[in-house]
Amino acid sequence: PVLPGLAQPYGILVTGVGGTGVITIGQIIAMAAHVEGRACSVLDMSGLAQKGGPVMSHVRVAEDATHIHSTRVGTGMADLVIGCDVIVTAGRDALSRMGEGRTHAAVNSTQMPTAAFVRNPDWQFPTASSEGEIAQACGRDNLSLVDAGRIATALMGDAIATNMFMLGYAWQKGWVPLSEAALLRAIELNALQVDFNKQAFAWGRVAAHDVEFVLNAAGRNGTSAQVIDFKRTPSxxxxxxxxxxxxxxxxxxxxxxxxxxxxxxxxxxxxxxxxxxxxxxxxxxxxxxxxxxxxxxDEYEVARLHSDPAFRAKIAGMFEGDYKLRFHLAPPLLARRDEKGHLRKQAFGSWMMPAFGVLARLRFLRGTAFDPFGxxxxxxxxxxxxxxxxxxxxxxxxxxxxxxxxxxxxxxxxxxxxxxxxxxxxxxxxxxxxxxxxxxxxLGQGSSQAPQSPQSPPDGGKQAA
Structure with missing residues (x-):
């Protein structure tokens, strides 16, 4: 890539969710600038919710420290936005730093659950509106969206690789004014999962060059990365x-x-x-x-899903080496109840996998008089x-x-x-x-007959459908 020059201070804004390594990306960029002998300032804005809340890292890079008069990226002054989370990137504060025609934005489009979903189960992820607001702020031609969360998880087996993937993606686009050697040295000096982070950085570079190749590689390595057409409603x-x-x-x-x-x-x-x-x-x-x-x-469906080869393939794609599986279940015939009468979950070991296979094959009993769970x-x-x-x-x-x-x-x-x-x-x-x-x-109709409550006497297992 052709990297930008530094005739004036270069403003980089890294946005994302606390606890995923957003601040680390800002520190890597700052250390890379130091390695090259350039001046740099970093201002991390994590507020009261450092984990799970919105986090922004303001990074300014210049040839000389005398050129940096403010640690915060000014209004409309961001030259690059590395958006590790689309909702945080579409927030008012982040949008105010973008300037149409000036700012380049590399944004992770993978949907991540927010606290709003916990409070409101009908909450819908604002994908279209968030992406539209970012495009309007920096200019549609300056925006690159990549499903980095799913791709990085499939390739590396851990979603924590996403942010480093995004840094590599932005660098390959030519939007980070630092050399690859300096960034890789900064990753080494960070001394935390060095090879893992270097690989994530490299995969981000490849994605910026040929995203279809990376999607295919992710598909071979796991089941997380998929190309989905969200625009067409199925008939x-x-x-x-x-x-x-x-x-x-x-x-x-x-x-x-x-x-x-x-x-x-x-x-x-x-x-x-x-x-x-x-x-x-x-x-x-x-x-x-x-x-x-x-x-x-029900119990048969839980068993079917866990014994499905796709589940085994997903686990194999996420973990390597000698790992153990543990399942937390509340079998109605075995589980104890708490003080409110609710079933308590208990842990079961890997031996449940063959048990799931047996139970899944017995699903023909569902709803019959021989169904022990019915x-x-x-x-x-x-x-x-x-x-x-x-x-x-x-x-x-x-x-x-x-x-x-x-x-x-x-x-x-x-x-x-x-x-x-x-x-x-x-x-x-x-x-x-x-x-x-x-x-x-x-509608002038009487209410439909209410289904029997859990306290009702057994109905002999007759299936209503």
Missing amino acids: LDELVERRVAFLTDYQNAAYARSYRDFVEQVRQRESALGEAGRGLKLSRAVANYLFKLMAYK YTGERRQERALIGAYRDTLMRLLSQLTPANLEQVIAVARVPEGIRGYGHVKERHLQDAKLKEAALLAQ
């Missing part, structure tokens, strides 16, 4: 086919066929509405939420939810009109609020039933 047929394939593996072909047949009934009834039903919004809602209810995660209150409740959902939708379909279509869609989406497991799921279920009752009252 209803594609959506149903994916769900049918999943449910076939989950239970069997007959179980999956019952799902497909019900969605098709909804589609035909909605299509009969003419222009009002053209978008098939009701059919899509049913395809999503009937699937959610039918694919409830007599628990939670499993009876999950099966009853499927039947109640179908019964409610069938009643509403018989009275479906363009005028009440949106209300029926709202009823079909009620299962979206049923989240979690055990007592957490029970709490969300009660809220969902109250919401459903209110919507049905607006």
Whole structure:
């Protein structure tokens, strides 16, 4: 790459989440400047939340210390932004440092969960808006987005490689005014996982040169890096086919066929509405939420997912050497309860892997009189939810009109609020039933029959679907 000169102080802003090595990147750049005999200042802004909170490192590099009059990168004065987290990079403070036509930005586009999701389970990651704000601040031609988190994790087996990957990416783009030799020497002087960090830096360079090559390499090395088209919404047929394939593996072909047949009934009834039903919004809602209810995660499903070769391949791609697996589970027939009556998880060793394989092959017992787990209150409740959902939708379909279509869609989406497991799921279920009752009252319908609670007597394991 052709590296920029230093006729005036060069401002670099490193942004990211505390605890992931953001401040280390600023220190590496500063040490590299020192190795080259240049002047440098570093100002780390970590606030009260050093781990998990927004962190920014202001780095200024100059030929002479007399040229650096402020340690903070000024408004619109950043020459380079290394964005290790897209949300922090799209924050007001970071955006204010960018200047359109001046700032180059290399940003990690991998989505990382934030505290907002803990407080609000309906929170959506603002990918498009965040990337759009960064592009507007520095100019779209000056912005490079790379799925560094997933790529670095797949290549290196640890997400901590992401930030060093981003430094290598920005350097190869020609946006870091320091030599490769100086940066590598700074990594050595840091004396922490030297070879690991050098490799991450090198992979970032390769990604800036040929991202497709790196994506292919990441795909061979693990299952984390994928090329996903988020822009095109799948058709209803594609959506149903994916769900049918999943449910076939989950239970069997007959179980999956019952799902497909019900969605098709909804589609035909909605299509009969003419222009009002053209978008098939009701059919899509049913395809999503009937699937959610039918694919409830019970003991057989946990066993199937853990015994899947894809899980083993993912673990093998993340770890090397002699490692041990430990599973934290709360088997309803074995687990103890806490003072509130909730099941307590306990640790199980690697011997669970062959046990998972055996249990997964027994999933044909699910919902039958021979299902040992089917007599628990939670499993009876999950099966009853499927039947109640179908019964409610069938009643509403018989009275479906363009005028009440949106209300029926709202009823079909009620299962979206049923989240979690055990007592957490029970709490969300009660809220969902109250919401459903209110919507049905607006439609002039009685509430659907509530599924049996965990305290209800056994139902003999009959499957509602």
